[in-house]
Amino acid sequence: MDGYKCKQVSALPNYRVGKTLGYGTFAKVKLAEHVATGHKVAIKVLNRNKIKEMNIVGKVQREIKILRMLMHPHIIRQYEVVETPDNIYVVMEYVQSGELFDYIVEKGKLPEDEGRYLFQQIIAGVEYCHRNRVVHRDLKPENILLDANCNIKIADFGLSNVMPDGHFLKTSCGSPNYAAPEVIAGKPYAGPQADIWSCGVILYALLCGKLPFDDEVVPSLFSKIKRGEYTLPDHLSYAARDLIPRMLMVDPVMRISIAEIRQHPWFNIHVPGYLAAPPLDTAEQARKIDEEIIQEVIKLGFDRNQVIGSLVSRIQNEATVAYYLLLDNRRRAPSDYFQTSFKERLDGTLSSMIPPQVLASYPALVDHHMTGLQSRVNVDKSWTLGLQMGSPE
Template sequence: MEQGREACCSSEDSFMPEYKMLKTVGQGQFSKVKLAIHVPTVTHVAVKMIRNEKDYASVVASEINIMKSLKHPHIIELFHVFQSRDTTFLVMEHASQGDLYRYIMERRCLHESEARRLFTQIVLAVEYCHNNQIAHRDIKADNILLDWMGNAKLCDFGLAAKVPPGHLLTDYCGTPLYCAPELFVGEAYDGFRADIWSLGVLLFLMVVGRFPFWARSPEGLRRQILSSKYSIPEHISNDIFIVIIRLLMINPGSRPSIDQIMRCSMITDTLARLPPSTQRLPGTLTTTSIVSSMTVMGYKSEENTDCLREQKDNQLMATYLILKHESSVGDSCHQPVKPRQSGLVLNLGDHHTFPVPLRRATEPAPLAFTMSCSLQETEHENNARQGGTRHSMPATLCHLSDRPQPPHLVFPNRPRSS
C-alpha cells in the first residue's frame, strides 16, 4: 500500500504543467484528491489521483465513462482524464464548501427549508442519472458536495453502474448505513430502487441529525434495516415525514420511482420557490468567444477547432470545458483569464485564505462497502476526512458516543403512505 502511495505521489512531479498542485484534501487506500490550480485559466480544480492497478482497471474505466456521460448542474463535472504509467488523473470541478456530511455535523441538523432545497437538488441529480440508466449505488452525505453558492453536487461514481431497463444487479456494494434491505438478503436487486432507499436515509439524516438505523454490530444493523425499525421526531413537518416513510419502504416495489418523487408536494413546492440563482444559468460565453479567449491565451485557433470537432480528451479540451463551466456558474475562486506564457510561475500568495474542505477521496473497489457512522462519532469524522476505506462485509461498525440522545417517537396521528 505504501509503495502504491509513493508511486501516486511521485506521479505528481510528472503531472502536466498546466496544473499547479496545492495540497491534499482527501485520501483513500487507492487514491487521493488534491486541490490544484489550472494554470491557463487560473481556476481551482480537484484532481483525483488513482493508483493504476490491474484488478481495478475496469472499475476505474467505468467511473470515467459514466462521469463523461453526465452533464448536470448538480453533478460534479469531469474536465479531463490523464494517465501516466502509475496513476490515472481525473480533473474535476472543485466544490469549495466541502461535503454535506460535514455541513450537517457542524449544524447538528439542517433547517427544514434548507433541507428541502438541498434535497430537491440532489433528487434532480438522481433523476438525471436514473433517466440515463445509471444507478449511483453510494448516495450518502459524504458524496454530496457544496459549491461556493451552497448548491448540492452529487459526486463519486466509483460504484455507479449502467443498468438496462428491467435488469437486476447482483454485486453488493455501498455504505451499510445507507444500504437498502434487499442488499442484505443475498438476492438480485433493482439498483434504482436501492438508490431511492439511500435518498430516504439521507433525508432523515439531514432533518434529524442522526441515522434512522444504527447498531453496534453488522448483524444488529442488518436486523434493524430488514425490519425497518426507526422513529421520526414529532417536530418534523408532515410533508417531509411522508416522503421519508415512502422512501424507506422495505419492499422495493412499494418505493416510489424517481419520477414519482419529483411529483410529490415537497419537491414541487420547493422547485416553485427556488430562486434562479440556485440553478445553473446558460453559459454567458458562446463557443466562438471561448475559442477566441483560448487564442488569446496562446492556443492555436486551428487546434481549437480540430479538438472541438473531434471531442479530443486533451489539455486543450480541458481548458475549453473549464472556461465553459465557469461561464455557466461563475466561481468566487476564479480569476480573470490571462495570456498563457512559457515558464509561467503562479504567485500563490493570494490563495492562502482559500477555504479548503477536507473531502473524502474514494478508492475504486468492486463488490465492496464503504463505512460510515453516527454524526456524533469523532473517529468516523476523522476517517471520512482522510478518505475512509472500503471494506467487504461484514465490517466492524464504529460505536456511538456516550452523549445521551433525546427520545424519538413516531406519532400515530401522522399520515402514512399506503
C-alpha cells in the same frame, strides 16, 4: 496559488500543481490551477501498481468512463484524464466546502426549507444519472460535496454501474446504514429503487440530524433495515412525514419513484427554475453550447471549429477543458446559479411540472404511513460513517 508552492508535473503541462488535499489507499488528490484559465481543479493521482495489486483496475476504469459521460450541475465534473506508465491523473472539479456529512454534523437537523433546497439538488442529480442508466449505489452524505455557495455535488462513483433496462444487480455494496433492504439481503435488485432508498435515508438525516437506521451491531442494524424499523420525530411537517416513509418502503415495488418525488407537495415548494424541468440526457447536453463561453475560449487561442467539434463529439482535450472550466466557474456565481443553461428548457413548461391539484393537496396530507412504525431505535446514538461492503459487479 493562494500562497502555496506550485510545481510543474511533466505529464500535466497545462496545470500548476499545488498542495495535497487528501490521501487514499491507492491515490492522492492534489489542488492545481489550470494555466490557461487560472481556475482551480482537483487532480486525483492514481498509482497504477497499487490499483493492480488491489485488483481494482476495472473499478477505476468504470468510474472514469461513467464520470466522463455525466454532465450535470449537481454531479462533480471530470474534465480530462491523463495517463502515464506509472500514474493515471484524473482532473476533476474542485469543490472547496467539504462533505455534506460534516455540514450536518456541525449544524444538526436542518430547517425544512434548507433541507429541501439541498434535497432537490440531490434528486435532480440522481434523476439525471438514472436517465443515463447509471446507478450510484453508494449515496450518502460523505459522498456528497458542497461548493462555496452551499450547492450540491454528487461524487465518488466508485461503486456505480451502468444498468440496462430490465437488468438486475446482485452485489451487496455501499454503506449498510444507507443500503436498501433488498441490497443487504443479497437479493437481485433494481439499482434506481436502491438509490431512492439511500436518498430517503439522506433526507431523514438532513431533517433529523441523525440516521434512521443505526446500530453498533451490524446484524441488528440489518434487521432494523429489513423491517423498516425507525421513528419519525414530531418536529417534522406533515408533508415530510408523508414523503420519507414513501422513500423508505421496504418493498421496492411499492417504493416511490423519482417522478413521484418530483410531484410530491413537500418537494415542490420553492423548486428552483432550472430544476423544474426533467434533466437533459448527455446527447442533448452535448448539443447545448454556450456562445459566450465559446468566444472566451477562442480568445485563449483555440480554433472555433475545433472547440465546437470537440464539444459535440464529447472529446476531452485542451479546448474542452478550458470551455467547461470557464462555464462551471461562471455558473458558480450566486446570483445566477445554473439558470442560464436551463432557461430555454423551462420556457412554457414550468406550469405543467407542478399541477395545481397536487399543490392544493398539501394542507390535507396526513401521516398515514406512520401506522405500525416501531420506536425502538435509540435516538441518542451518534452518527456512524458506515461500513463498506462488497465490490461492484
